[in-house]
Amino acid sequence: MASATVLDNATKADIQGFITSGYKHTYRTTYLFLQIGDVEKAKIWLKNIADHVTTAQSWRPENEPKPTRGDETKALPKQKPQTITNIAFTKEGLQALGLAPEILNTFPAEFQLGISDPSLSLLRGDTNESAPKNWQIGGPNNAPFHILLILNAGHDMADLAAITEFVDSHRQTIAAAGIEIVYEEHGYRRHDDKELFGFHDGISQPKIEGIHRFDKNGHPIQNAVKTGEFILGYPNAYGFIYSGPVVPDALDPHNLLPYLENSYDVYPPHKPGTLKDLGHNGTFVVYRKLYQDVKVFWQFMLKEIERIDGEVIPARVIWLASKLVGRKPNGDPLGPGEKEDQDNFMYGSDRDGLSCPIGAHVRRTNPRDVLFPENADVSRSITAKHRILRRARLFGDPLFDLSMLDRMEGENLLDKLNSLVSNGQPQGLHFLCVNTGIQRQFEFIQSSWVNDPNFNDLYQNKDPLIGDNMNPHSGNSYMTIPYDPVRIRTQPLPRFVTVWGGAYLFMPSLKALSFLAQAN
Amino acid sequence: MASSLTVLLPIIPGHEDSLRKIVEKLDEPSPPVTIDFSKDKLTHFARFVILSDPDQSKDRQRLLFATVYDGSLKDYVNSLIRNTSDTDALWGHCEGYPGVGNFYNFLKDRNIPPDTFLAAFPEETVGSIQGYLKLRDDLNKMFDVPTRDFDRVIQQLPRSSSRFFKLRRFLKRTFASIQAFPGKVRAVFQFLSLLWYGAHFWEAVKRVVLLQGRQPPLTQLYSEAPLDRNWAGVIQPFGTYTDPKTGETYSDEVVYPRQSDSLPSFTEGRMVQNQLAVVTINLPTDVMRQLAIMAFIQRGSNLLASGTRIPTIHFGAWTMVDNNRRLLFLSHYDGSWENYIGDFVDRANVPVDAFWGGSIGWRKAGSRDIEFFKEGIRCHQTCASYFFSAYPRATVTGIDRARQISELYHNNVDDSTMKELLKLL
Numbered sequence: 001m002a003s004a005t006v007l008d009n010a011t012k013a014d015i016q017g018f019i020t021s022g023y024k025h026t027y028r029t030t031y032l033f034l035q036i037g038d039v040e041k042a043k044i045w046l047k048n049i050a051d052h053v054t055t056a057q058s059w060r061p062e063n064e065p066k067p068t069r070g071d072e073t074k075a076l077p078k079q080k081p082q083t084i085t086n087i088a089f090t091k092e093g094l095q096a097l098g099l100a101p102e103i104l105n106t107f108p109a110e111f112q113l114g115i116s117d118p119s120l121s122l123l124r125g126d127t128n129e130s131a132p133k134n135w136q137i138g139g140p141n142n143a144p145f146h147i148l149l150i151l152n153a154g155h156d157m158a159d160l161a162a163i164t165e166f167v168d169s170h171r172q173t174i175a176a177a178g179i180e181i182v183y184e185e186h187g188y189r190r191h192d193d194k195e196l197f198g199f200h201d202g203i204s205q206p207k208i209e210g211i212h213r214f215d216k217n218g219h220p221i222q223n224a225v226k227t228g229e230f231i232l233g234y235p236n237a238y239g240f241i242y243s244g245p246v247v248p249d250a251l252d253p254h255n256l257l258p259y260l261e262n263s264y265d266v267y268p269p270h271k272p273g274t275l276k277d278l279g280h281n282g283t284f285v286v287y288r289k290l291y292q293d294v295k296v297f298w299q300f301m302l303k304e305i306e307r308i309d310g311e312v313i314p315a316r317v318i319w320l321a322s323k324l325v326g327r328k329p330n331g332d333p334l335g336p337g338e339k340e341d342q343d344n345f346m347y348g349s350d351r352d353g354l355s356c357p358i359g360a361h362v363r364r365t366n367p368r369d370v371l372f373p374e375n376a377d378v379s380r381s382i383t384a385k386h387r388i389l390r391r392a393r394l395f396g397d398p399l400f401d402l403s404m405l406d407r408m409e410g411e412n413l414l415d416k417l418n419s420l421v422s423n424g425q426p427q428g429l430h431f432l433c434v435n436t437g438i439q440r441q442f443e444f445i446q447s448s449w450v451n452d453p454n455f456n457d458l459y460q461n462k463d464p465l466i467g468d469n470m471n472p473h474s475g476n477s478y479m480t481i482p483y484d485p486v487r488i489r490t491q492p493l494p495r496f497v498t499v500w501g502g503a504y505l506f507m508p509s510l511k512a513l514s515f516l517a518q519a520n
Numbered sequence: 521m522a523s524s525l526t527v528l529l530p531i532i533p534g535h536e537d538s539l540r541k542i543v544e545k546l547d548e549p550s551p552p553v554t555i556d557f558s559k560d561k562l563t564h565f566a567r568f569v570i571l572s573d574p575d576q577s578k579d580r581q582r583l584l585f586a587t588v589y590d591g592s593l594k595d596y597v598n599s600l601i602r603n604t605s606d607t608d609a610l611w612g613h614c615e616g617y618p619g620v621g622n623f624y625n626f627l628k629d630r631n632i633p634p635d636t637f638l639a640a641f642p643e644e645t646v647g648s649i650q651g652y653l654k655l656r657d658d659l660n661k662m663f664d665v666p667t668r669d670f671d672r673v674i675q676q677l678p679r680s681s682s683r684f685f686k687l688r689r690f691l692k693r694t695f696a697s698i699q700a701f702p703g704k705v706r707a708v709f710q711f712l713s714l715l716w717y718g719a720h721f722w723e724a725v726k727r728v729v730l731l732q733g734r735q736p737p738l739t740q741l742y743s744e745a746p747l748d749r750n751w752a753g754v755i756q757p758f759g760t761y762t763d764p765k766t767g768e769t770y771s772d773e774v775v776y777p778r779q780s781d782s783l784p785s786f787t788e789g790r791m792v793q794n795q796l797a798v799v800t801i802n803l804p805t806d807v808m809r810q811l812a813i814m815a816f817i818q819r820g821s822n823l824l825a826s827g828t829r830i831p832t833i834h835f836g837a838w839t840m841v842d843n844n845r846r847l848l849f850l851s852h853y854d855g856s857w858e859n860y861i862g863d864f865v866d867r868a869n870v871p872v873d874a875f876w877g878g879s880i881g882w883r884k885a886g887s888r889d890i891e892f893f894k895e896g897i898r899c900h901q902t903c904a905s906y907f908f909s910a911y912p913r914a915t916v917t918g919i920d921r922a923r924q925i926s927e928l929y930h931n932n933v934d935d936s937t938m939k940e941l942l943k944l945l
Contacts, residue, residue, distance in 0.1 A: 378866070
């Protein structure tokens with residue numbers, strides 16, 4: 001079997017940077033959901049866009065001496081791009097560009113079916129108010145879109161000018177190409193990286209074996225996830241290279257794509273060795289627009305603590321919320337020892353969940369080394385087969401000063417949480433994630449870890465934050481918090497997060513993008 | 521002790537749609553026929569699946585009715601008749617149905633005992649499992665109180681006398697051992713009778729036992745999964761086999777189109793429990809080996825009194841049908857399909873490869889090539905038109921835990937057992 005391959009800069013130049021970087025030096029994002037009108041003009045536009053797509057290439061200056069191993073922190077400063085463009089396509093978009101059915105048939109089944117397929121929606125828990133029929137984007141009652149253009153800019157949360165100017169520069173070329181912007185969404189990052197319930201988010205992203213070699217302290221990264229989990233064309237966590245999507249070589253007359261190296265390629269009537277690899281260096285992206293009901297979330301905490309304790313103490317309100325989330329508001333894990341690295345810890349010393357409940361959101365979406373009844377090694381191995389890379393941005397202003405949760409402002413905090421009112425705009429998350437196997441990674445987490453009320457020996461306990469709680473068909477879902485002498489169990493959990501939109505997208509390599517710009 | 525009934529009944533030509541409508545609507549508010557499987561508390565699981573019947577002709581279909589039940593077959597069939605609103609209306613679409621009067625013999629004569637049947641709780645009845653779950657539920661509700669009331673509730677839990685507890689436990693265990701002794705002796709003789717399979721027996725030992733943890737490393741980098749993933753399109757068979765002596769060609773048979781699991785009975789329970797019905801075609805050269813493997817696993821399991829190896833399986837049954845031409849696999853499991861198949865690959869790929877290694881179209885990497893394995897299962901599975909579970913929201917580990925809670929609750933003798941009980945809630 002192939003050993004871990006470190007991707008060189010030439011290879012990275014073919015990979016979209018969205019996969020390898022969260023662009024944390026930028027704070028504003030605009031998502032343009034586009035619909036192709038004139039196909040030929042759109043292809044010309046695509047050809048031009050390809051020159052501007054941000055790749056995974058190193059941001060270190062060219063022709064400078066390569067930093068020595070383990071010494072990367074002492075290398076020259078990175079030249080980070082100030083405006084960033086990435087692009088992805090829905091199945092409808094690929095069809096609109098004229099991709100032949102025999103090519104489309106080689107995309108994964110879930111991508112072909114689409115995110116709003118009824119059986120897939122049920123599997124993910126997108127039911128009742130989260131059902132696709134109620135969505136704003138990507139549902140059966142919404143205008144279809146073909147392309148998602150992701151634009152990042154802004155060196156600061158308040159820097160609106162940079163993103164506005166950047167987006168406007170794209171608007172003109174989009175309009176000239178006969179492309180319609182069917183939806184336009186805006187997102188941002190906070191400096192403290194909190195999401196709008198008030199908890200530090202985006203911690204513990206998996207590291208890609210072929211990309212990330214050293215951490216910020218110069219130490220070799222342990223437990224990196226196989227490259228093939230996030231970039232097509234490389235060995236995944238099972239040790240295999242997933243094949244697909246593919247193009248018969250007769251349909252790539254300009255020889256833009258690499259040949260598929262799979263000697264088994266089983267795709268009658270095509271002979272082995274006659275297929276091109278459209279997926280190589282690409283990936284799949286899942287988009288979901290998630291509405292967060294901040295008021296309901298904190299009202300539940302206040303009411304529950306009063307029921308559980310008989311009184312409302314601010315520290316206990318935050319304690320309860322932290323137990324549901326699986327971290328403290330500042331991002332510290334709930335496990336023993338304050339000095340634990342926020343990014344790197346295990347649950348082995350907390351198998352009973354007395355510190356971090358097994359049903360907590362953060363723990364069940366990444367169980368690490370505890371998946372009953374397996375031992376730590378097997379648990380880690382199983383977990384590694386179901387990771388996703390998250391690339392989220394917020395929408396809507398917070399309902400209160402989120403830093404109050406870190407400062408533990410006592411009665412002030414209680415007053416504020418008791419009196420939360422809408423500020424006229426919804427709060428939430430533009431959730432995006434990267435994975436090469438949507439079914440095995442994103443959908444698996446949603447169905448087997450988030451929405452299974454019996455996950456990891458739990459009992460009637462779906463994910464408290466994003467589970468489809470209050471689903472009348474599947475019975476009540478409670479948060480169980482291990483406690484001495486006996487567990488605390490909340491009242492039935494309401495739905496705190498509602499899905500407002502979604503899409504399954506193919507994010508091609510730069511070569512594949514050139515191919516799409518020329519496909520007939 | 522739970523038993524299984526599996527029948528494959530050819531459907532009268534022209535009756536396929538009528539029968540399908542009946543079985544697919546069994547769960548609906550006003551169905552043409554109703555069956556109350558829950559009433560007599562004898563049925564653990566039951567399903568109706570409409571399969572193709574290619575040995576008759578490519579258009580023929582047959583009804584698979586499979587159930588896991590308690591008690592005798594006669595009592596079970598009588599219960600089935602009693603709790604079906606119109607037995608003739610359903611079963612009358614099957615060839616040879618003689619009417620209610622001779623229904624028991626009709627099913628008994630057509631019952632195909634599984635070659636391997638593994639159950640998570642073979643000794644438990646529907647009543648006992650439902651009892652454990654109810655107790656767990658009741659205890660949880662008792663403790664849904666403020667933390668200051670925990671001690672008060674704990675005091676309310678019954679305490680057994682420790683004086684007689686040890687004696688009672690000793691007598692219970694001794695009686696259980698005496699009861700089990702004849703079965704153990706039978707299991708030993710049955711296991712020894714595997715020697716009748718000769719060389720195939722040793723092959724079974726090698727494939728099921730000796731390969732555990734010692735499989736040769738994979739040398740291939742690429743999956744052999746078919747590249748055509750069109751959900752609704754034509755699927756190519758996974759392979760063919762030509763007998764070198766006779767020149768006869770046997771082909772794999774795939775289910776077309778792939779069935780998305782959107783049938784009515786499938787939807788609500790999918791988050792907790794699911795079912796699988798898979799039919800694969802055996803290589804004629806490997807049939808004896810397959811039979812030896814299945815017998816080895818069954819009799820080995822009986823001898824060790826071990827249940828299923830995968831903690832999410834309620835039961836799994838492998839049955840040779842159609843004169844050993846095909847292997848029928850039925851299973852009832854926890855969680856999603858993706859999780860279940862992943863479990864097979866992560867926890868039990870050696871026995872999985874042993875079971876299906878003799879199928880037409882099986883690849884060298886076997887279940888370790890997970891994409892191929894998943895496609896293989898998808899292309900050979902048929903969704904149930906209806907399935908029933910006596911405890912649809914309970915998982916295997918949940919039932920086991922509820923059983924432990926019941927044991928501790930009824931033998932709560934001191935603070936130590938109390939602590940253990942509370943930890944399990």
